[in-house]
Amino acid sequence: xxxxxxNHPAATAARKSRTLRAQAAAGxxxxxxxxxFACAFLFWYLTVDVWQLPRFANLPGPSEVFSEWFSPxxxxxxxxxxxxxxWHILHSLARVGVAFVLATLLGVPxxxxxxxxxxxxxxxxxxxxxxRPIPPLAWVPLAILMFHGTETPVIFLTFLAAFFAxxxxxxxxxxxxxxxxxxxxxxxxxxxxxxxxxxxxxxxLPQVFSGLQISLGVAWFSLVAAExxxxxxxxxxxxxxxxxxxxxxxxxIGMITLGVVGYLTSVVIRLIEHALLRWGNDExxxxx
Amino acid sequence: xxxxxxxxxxxxxxxATRGFTEILALYHGFGRGAQRIEVIENCEFxxxxxxxxxxxxxxxxxxxxxxxLLAGYLHPDEGSLLIDxxxxxxxxxxxxxxxxxxxxxxxxxxxxxxLYGLLASGQVGAGARQRVTALMDRVGLGRxxxxxxxxxxxxxxxRLEMVRALVNEPALFILDEPFRGLxxxxxxxxxEHFAQMFEEGRRxxxxxxxxxxxxxxxxxxxxxxxxxPMKVTRRITVDVPRPRTVAGMIKDERMKHIKVAVTKALYSxxxxxxxxxxxxxxxxGFEKFLDTTQ
Numbered sequence: 001x002x003x004x005x006x007n008h009p010a011a012t013a014a015r016k017s018r019t020l021r022a023q024a025a026a027g028x029x030x031x032x033x034x035x036x037f038a039c040a041f042l043f044w045y046l047t048v049d050v051w052q053l054p055r056f057a058n059l060p061g062p063s064e065v066f067s068e069w070f071s072p073x074x075x076x077x078x079x080x081x082x083x084x085x086x087w088h089i090l091h092s093l094a095r096v097g098v099a100f101v102l103a104t105l106l107g108v109p110x111x112x113x114x115x116x117x118x119x120x121x122x123x124x125x126x127x128x129x130x131x132r133p134i135p136p137l138a139w140v141p142l143a144i145l146m147f148h149g150t151e152t153p154v155i156f157l158t159f160l161a162a163f164f165a166x167x168x169x170x171x172x173x174x175x176x177x178x179x180x181x182x183x184x185x186x187x188x189x190x191x192x193x194x195x196x197x198x199x200x201x202x203x204x205l206p207q208v209f210s211g212l213q214i215s216l217g218v219a220w221f222s223l224v225a226a227e228x229x230x231x232x233x234x235x236x237x238x239x240x241x242x243x244x245x246x247x248x249x250x251x252x253i254g255m256i257t258l259g260v261v262g263y264l265t266s267v268v269i270r271l272i273e274h275a276l277l278r279w280g281n282d283e284x285x286x287x288x
Numbered sequence: 289x290x291x292x293x294x295x296x297x298x299x300x301x302x303x304a305t306r307g308f309t310e311i312l313a314l315y316h317g318f319g320r321g322a323q324r325i326e327v328i329e330n331c332e333f334x335x336x337x338x339x340x341x342x343x344x345x346x347x348x349x350x351x352x353x354x355x356x357l358l359a360g361y362l363h364p365d366e367g368s369l370l371i372d373x374x375x376x377x378x379x380x381x382x383x384x385x386x387x388x389x390x391x392x393x394x395x396x397x398x399x400x401x402x403l404y405g406l407l408a409s410g411q412v413g414a415g416a417r418q419r420v421t422a423l424m425d426r427v428g429l430g431r432x433x434x435x436x437x438x439x440x441x442x443x444x445x446x447r448l449e450m451v452r453a454l455v456n457e458p459a460l461f462i463l464d465e466p467f468r469g470l471x472x473x474x475x476x477x478x479x480e481h482f483a484q485m486f487e488e489g490r491r492x493x494x495x496x497x498x499x500x501x502x503x504x505x506x507x508x509x510x511x512x513x514x515x516x517p518m519k520v521t522r523r524i525t526v527d528v529p530r531p532r533t534v535a536g537m538i539k540d541e542r543m544k545h546i547k548v549a550v551t552k553a554l555y556s557x558x559x560x561x562x563x564x565x566x567x568x569x570x571x572x573g574f575e576k577f578l579d580t581t582q
Contacts, residue, residue: 184391187359188405188456189381202395279395279436 060249065256068249076247078238088254089261091233092223095151096265099158100219107166107215108208114167115174116200125171132168136161136222140229150230157226161218169211173204209273216269220262235261306372307459307492309335309358314367316353317517327353329517331367335460338490342503344550345513346558351496352388354518355464358494359385371460381405384458386466390445392437398448399424399433405456416455423451427481443474447481454485461493467502476534479505483530500550504543505532512553515560522553 041062047053049061060068068074072081079085114121114128136157143153177200185199227236235258242250311333317326327350335341345351356362358369360379369376371383384405392401402420406412424430427447429440437445446466453461466482467475483506486493497503503510504526512522526546537543555574559567 178391180387180389180391181393183361183379184385184387185393185404185408186379187381187383187385188408188452190404190408194408198396199393202393205395277395279397279438 058248060252065249065252069253076250078247078250078253085253085257088233088235088238089257091231092227092235092258093261093265095155095158095227095234096216096219096223099155099223100162100216102155103159103162103166103215103219104212107163107211108170111167111170111172111208111211112174112196112200112204115171115204116196121171128164128167132164136218137225140226143226144230150232154223154226154231154234158219158223161222162215165215165218166208166211169214170204170208173207173211174200176207177203205277209269209277212269212273213266216266217262220258220265224258305337307335307461308337308372309460309492309494310368310370311354312368312370314354314357314369315365316350316357316362317365326517328357328364329519331519333511333520333523335492335494336509337492339508340486340493340495340506341509341511342495342497342507343511343513344497344500344503344554345518346515346554347498349513349515349557350518351513352464355385355462355494355496358460358462359383381409381456382459383462384453384456384460385462385464386446386449386453388465388468390437390442390449392445392448392452394437397434397436398429398440401437401448402452402455404452420451420455423455424448427451427485441474442470443478446470446478450482450485454489457491459492461491463493463495465496465498467497475502480531480533482506483532487530500547500554501534501537503550504537504547505534510546510550512550512557515557521557522549524549524553 044062047056048059049063068076069079071079074082077084110124114124139157139160140153143156147153147156181199181203182195185195190198223234224236224239227234228240231237235254239251239254239258242248242254311331314328314331315326316328317324319325331354343351343354353362357364358376360376360383376383392398393404396404399420400407402424403412403416406416421430421433424433427450429444429448429451432440432444437448440448449466467478470478479502486506495503495506507526510522510524510526511520512524513519514521524546528540528542528546532543537547559570559574
């Protein structure tokens with residue numbers, strides 16, 4: 001019966017119109033997105049280049065920034081054509097990467113254990129809650145005193161912020177699992193390890209991933225702050241030196257690049273999440 | 289053990305002797321001091337092996353508490369629960385429970401869900417897989433083996449949970465209002481399905497419900513429970529052969545008598561929840577109801 005339906009001309013037409021509608025929806029989304037960007041650039045252009053409003057007087061306009069960015073021979077020494085540009089990106093990416101991976105490797109297991117075992121929670125959570133509100137920047141002196149060189153303090157500060165966000169969300173994820181699922185698994189004869197690995201871990205995973213998104217965000221945040229304090233390369237350093245050397249278009253190049261790179265890293269996390277959480281995708285009436 | 293899983297005939301023959309359940313002088317309550325509520329008081333009954341016992345009582349009377357005690361999630365304040373002469377000390381695979389709410393694991397495909405109990409105890413052979421496949425086909429879930437539970441309707445989820453419990457061959461099968469919340473049509477279909485599955489492999493079962501027709505359709509024996517604190521007020525044997533249908537029950541004289549008996553027993557308990565003038569109104573309504581059934 002299914003085959004008959006599929007070959008039926010009406011069914012084919014319906015399928016075709018469904019694809020067309022999906023394409024139209026995607027088109028509309030892209031149009032809206034472009035319109036949003038256009039508005040922002042127009043605002044920038046009008047305030048700086050056309051009206052030259054007092055507060056915007058010192059800023060470079062979009063035309064200046066983009067001609068610098070795409071110039072093979074940039075006035076202030078940094079563009080798509082200079083290796084330095086990629087060197088800065090690479091440094092920041094590597095630091096965020098190392099810090100984020102470390103925070104995930106330590107934070108997810110600790111968070112899940114805190115959520116799963118009351119005893120671990122009683123030992124660790126009060127200390128955890130005391131350390132968590134301390135902003136990463138407050139750790140700067142300690143980081144510099146504890147670690148030598150320029151790389152490790154920066155990575156440490158980036159790691160700290162990411163770690164707390166990851167661990168907290170993993171804990172909440174483990175605690176949010178429907179108790180009837182745990183009961184059912186126990187009833188079916190699951191031991192503690194199987195309960196943890198097959199029920200607690202997958203059950204907490206959606207929240208773990210929302211924790212990773214937050215963690216990545218705060219990792220970039222504290223990375224840039226740390227790079228402004230110390231470091232010789234990196235986008236935060238680039239922006240900071242752009243200010244002190246008065247090479248203003250470079251500040252904008254650094255900022256926009258940060259936005260793009262940060263967005264791309266979060267897309268990578270979302271793709272991994274999508275691949276691991278396949279079961280969330282064919283929920284009836286859920287996200288599709 | 290593996291033979292037991294693979295040869296269905298042997299297991300069916302064996303079922304009738306397993307799952308003899310005794311509840312003796314059971315007391316259970318919640319809270320302390322002034323907040324104390326006695327839920328179960330001096331409750332005693334037995335479940336005959338290979339029989340489907342339906343427990344019916346006013347809602348909130350403590351049936352689910354009793355189910356949890358049997359499953360081993362709660363420990364009784366006093367009294368004992370025995371299965372085949374052994375005390376119930378905690379959750380175990382000899383008693384499997386199907387809950388009111390769905391307890392399927394959303395991150396496992398349906399087949400994996402059904403196999404979970406066997407996977408947990410490392411008993412998954414080719415025979416077990418075949419049995420799961422056969423059972424899933426049998427309840428109309430064959431095409432959904434590699435889908436996730438999220439893609440199933442409410443009735444399908446209930447069926448999958450039954451398959452998951454059945455493949456473990458529990459000595460006692462506890463069902464706590466498993467069809468609650470399903471629409472009337474699905475519910476009727478599920479009742480027929482369940483009665484048929486029970487006939488095919490008789491195993492000791494305790495089915496909890498608040499619905500008289502459901503009790504009459506399914507039961508070998510009906511236990512009518514009192515309102516809180518709960519105990520058994522009547523025990524009624526339903527010696528009407530299966531399959532039974534709602535339409536057939538209206539014609540059958542024996543069924544009518546049983547229904548009136550259950551309704552009366554249940555009514556005298558339910559009326560306790562009303563007080564003063566509202567009790568008189570409820571009583572008048574009940575008399576009218578009895579007239580229509582007789």
